[in-house]
Amino acid sequence: MLIIMKTDAIESQIDTVVQRVEDMGLRAHLSKGEERTIIGAIGDGRPVMKDQFLYMPGVDRIVPITRPFKLASREFSPQDSVFPLDGVDIGGQGIVIIAGPCAVENRAQLLETAHAVKEAGAHALRGGAYKPRTSPYSFQGLGEEGLQILAEARAETGLPVITEVMTPEQVPLVCQYADVMQIGARNMQNYSLLHSVGESQHPALLKRGMMATIEELLMSAEYILSHGNRRVMLCERGIRTFENTTRNTTDINAIPVLKSMTHLPVILDPSHATGNWEFVTAIARAAIAAGADGLIVEVHPSPELALSDGGQSLKPERFVEMIAQVSAIAQAIGRCVAPSKAGLSTGCVHV
């Protein structure tokens, strides 16, 4: 941490700051320029509370140097983290595709979708049993019944299941039914939930909040990692900006930036990131081209009848076409779509 003094700070103010730095068990290092003095507070890498200096007389501002996350950083773990999900490696050479409806609406809808996405080559099934909805009057999901339907779809298709968890109490139940717990964008900073997911030791997909910085996403991952749960994948799903032609703005920069900052797998959700099925395939291609490790995509057999997010869902036939295009992009950058349960050739030889 660097403490930048004001240009008119007097000697006694500088001394007081230095004293406090040393009182906190840190080493103070002075640098006197023509205009002002800068005090470096050198420690053992643990974060220091900058607010404790911000208020002191003569202090202009504080510049943090050490990144506030550790376990999530690539410096801590230079190798890519890879974890297996029912035979498929998340974060490995092969691109992983998770697909399914926004919400589990009923047994027939989910099973039809599950079979369709499996045949198309998906590696996992998504579907919400608990739905965070802006309106108290909207469909809130089937709850445990939805989880049971998901389990049935897994039994039928063999696809691992991923579903959202909304409260700490739901964690044990969701772990029982699902292979991966999803933490939704609105809950990215629900620290009680992150804590519980961390303690569960169950694989987690952490979605970036629509107004969260990349650093905050990594801090939320750190919450989970700090409880010993290392099976975390991150998901870019679009951020909120002034542009509203699309539902969200896909932060495509976040893909290579995250891959440089963290060892965790990074996937992209082109459905929420665009909010419009017409643009989903183009953004899915862009995500893989930029270096994403996978995709999570909304697929619905009859989007026009969906109880939520129909407008951004692909029909199964369009999803087939999306996988074909994504596969071509994957090969162009020396990767491939991971081999799927459907046994479809994805046109690439696994190394």
Next chain:
Amino acid sequence: MLIIMKTDAIESQIDTVVQRVEDMGLRAHLSKGEERTIIGAIGDGRPVMKDQFLYMPGVDRIVPITRPFKLASREFSPQDSVFPLDGVDIGGQGIVIIAGPCAVENRAQLLETAHAVKEAGAHALRGGAYKPRTSPYSFQGLGEEGLQILAEARAETGLPVITEVMTPEQVPLVCQYADVMQIGARNMQNYSLLHSVGESQHPALLKRGMMATIEELLMSAEYILSHGNRRVMLCERGIRTFENTTRNTTDINAIPVLKSMTHLPVILDPSHATGNWEFVTAIARAAIAAGADGLIVEVHPSPELALSDGGQSLKPERFVEMIAQVSAIAQAIGRCVAPSKAGLSTGCVHV
């Protein structure tokens, strides 16, 4: 809801949309312009799922007409909602001031602050026992011990207490100790929590998420109201924008806009909205001038020793000055600072 068809939509596509509108129990109303057809879906005011039309062939876009919230709207309840808090009216003629430290750090710190803010003329005491922190390594609050200290401060000073609740399970415990439950910005769309707070029937302060629109804030209030809990006050606390000279951007427009859209009391948190004590008083004045019903302000006896948010906390002597200035502004617009337990004259005669 209006369904705007594409300019090249054909007759059969229009017919299919009209059919679906009627299948949903709504009345369809066609308007054919030179360029395109617009279909109005006229119902009983209940929200309709626009996604169900977005995907239909020939549809360009959907324009919602009915606001998605009802109980929170001024149309539903034209009179200002006023609710008493230990003798003070929230949302009435008098400005209400809530003050205290960001976090309850220990007994001495809280009691000292409680006495100081009472003497300065505050109407309620704030202080966090459960703290949502970006970093898992930061001070997370004292938990129930913090609640006990708050209760002790109430017993000593007579000030009602307001504190944050982070999970549905904490609701009963927090209700037991606190007069008002605060829902923090990061939990504004934690729907499970909103549900529990709604069912508790306990007064609530709902902070706007840093990424939430005014409409989303009202939708979250609607969650609480729809469970029959009508004692809800809203709090603007700054939004996230590209400007980062200040911690957040105070959305001062939100004050008159909210007052026109809803009957609920609206207060402002100048501490988070600026992130810097130097600007807190100016923004507190602006909030009251713009029509806010109250303020929630961070006050700490030794901000430079605070375990969180010290940089945005006022010292007690500055808080005294802030109340004096806010009182002058209140009078300039024909209001006053509500009479306080300290019995201080605020320079205004209550009408």
Next chain:
Amino acid sequence: MLIIMKTDAIESQIDTVVQRVEDMGLRAHLSKGEERTIIGAIGDGRPVMKDQFLYMPGVDRIVPITRPFKLASREFSPQDSVFPLDGVDIGGQGIVIIAGPCAVENRAQLLETAHAVKEAGAHALRGGAYKPRTSPYSFQGLGEEGLQILAEARAETGLPVITEVMTPEQVPLVCQYADVMQIGARNMQNYSLLHSVGESQHPALLKRGMMATIEELLMSAEYILSHGNRRVMLCERGIRTFENTTRNTTDINAIPVLKSMTHLPVILDPSHATGNWEFVTAIARAAIAAGADGLIVEVHPSPELALSDGGQSLKPERFVEMIAQVSAIAQAIGRCVAPSKAGLSTGCVHV
């Protein structure tokens, strides 16, 4: 400037950076922490190109220390800058109010408005002769004819005139007709225009771009100041954010922040900042409460017939009411509305 080295930077990389710092005529100051080395580049206060270091091996990032503007800073000129405008001090104790229509539409409209705002107590008349419009098909202003009408209004009412200038070539003509040149939000970073306005030595009102930071606004002011033109006032007019209930988001924080960073007068435009006449008066009050030195407000005798921005224009009778309310706020903070040509008592004694 501080050069933060990567944690794995090697000795030779550090040496190379130090060498370059010294080659640039600066002094290098090393600070070796547990984790990494920081190199301070200490100079004479002139800005250094940080990009020249960003690319060097081993460099993590650059932290600028010296602010990039000088003449605009309060450190350079601790006293408030005050400049007279036809008998009224801009930036002094008295609040200055500039009012008039968005655009000069015709002689009758402007003269009627000019008389109305004068009688209400305005100190200057605004009106656009050159209009920057998003659409090439919208009314683009009357051009020089509009300037002539403005001059006529000044002759009739005695009010000084302020109008927008859009290109460097228009500068001499606009100077000839207007007392103050306005640089619009979309031209805040039109550096050729800033250069010409700087050289003109004519008073200027510089509006903040809707997506410009406070620092960028001050850098644009620096362009004008650096040509020796010191009569510059700054104008907050709302920024673009994700919130779109209002046309823009008033950055009320910018008022006290600018007053702390610069000696230049700061005014606010509540018409553009809200985009809705219903909220103009509340935001005008807030601006003065927050410390603004003045207001620029759109007033139109028949807003529903205005060729542009009618929805955010006040009718003359509402403008009268706005001044009364602003005057009460001004007194509450120990200021007043400056005495006007209309000779109206504004209820305050000039100190």
Next chain:
Amino acid sequence: MLIIMKTDAIESQIDTVVQRVEDMGLRAHLSKGEERTIIGAIGDGRPVMKDQFLYMPGVDRIVPITRPFKLASREFSPQDSVFPLDGVDIGGQGIVIIAGPCAVENRAQLLETAHAVKEAGAHALRGGAYKPRTSPYSFQGLGEEGLQILAEARAETGLPVITEVMTPEQVPLVCQYADVMQIGARNMQNYSLLHSVGESQHPALLKRGMMATIEELLMSAEYILSHGNRRVMLCERGIRTFENTTRNTTDINAIPVLKSMTHLPVILDPSHATGNWEFVTAIARAAIAAGADGLIVEVHPSPELALSDGGQSLKPERFVEMIAQVSAIAQAIGRCVAPSKAGLSTGCVHV
């Protein structure tokens, strides 16, 4: 345009609005719902001033239906616009790559870069002679001398030249030296400049402003097109958001969205969109995968010595690698990198 009346609008208010609609030569179409009345104003497709209704008693809000741009729309011109640039088709099957330094610094630097980018397979040379800089104290470009150096580089390499124009007066001079005029992000809404570029009939590259919506970009293109100049290409270069890990946020959604809304060629600038050379190649790949027609990339032989934007410039050897990767992506989606003057095989057969 739809005029949404308030729920409590009375009959006479509705009548007055209808009257005005008809007075404007439009047809009024009433739709009376349970809650409120909606009035459609049906015309000949010309934009109507919505502000003229916003102020009327009983009016709640206005919903525009007709898009405000026409010549730029895909509805107006369903086929992709393609225009030749010295033998290469912009907007055709082949991807076009424009490369060069941010600024022309001197003869040696530009010629070295020009040869390097030509050999790597670029189709055009970029380089700024007039530089918009945030600081008045930064290098402002060589002006006409820079244009002469660009012309010399064209004579030597045969590459067409693209350079920025900042004011209307510079247009004739820049047309004389350059093959394509660039309108920079800060000037996207400099309407006087757009007007002059439109009248010049010279090819133009229009960069999206960092704060401009997609619709505003198309409105600015409309300014140029409306003067009969049809050779316009659009450039996404990143927008400003709350995320500041990268210099800007690449709005990758804008690529497929623009391709669906307009017939004009769309390219992307990964250098400004990321601000960091490490991420340029990944975002270049993503842009092509998303459907962009080309790229404009900063290349500098010695980025660490660049007078501007060194940190985001690729070294020539990295640029060679970028083209190879982009070429593989282009093939994966059935396109190719256009044949270049360097005669390099780009691994694709032109159809």
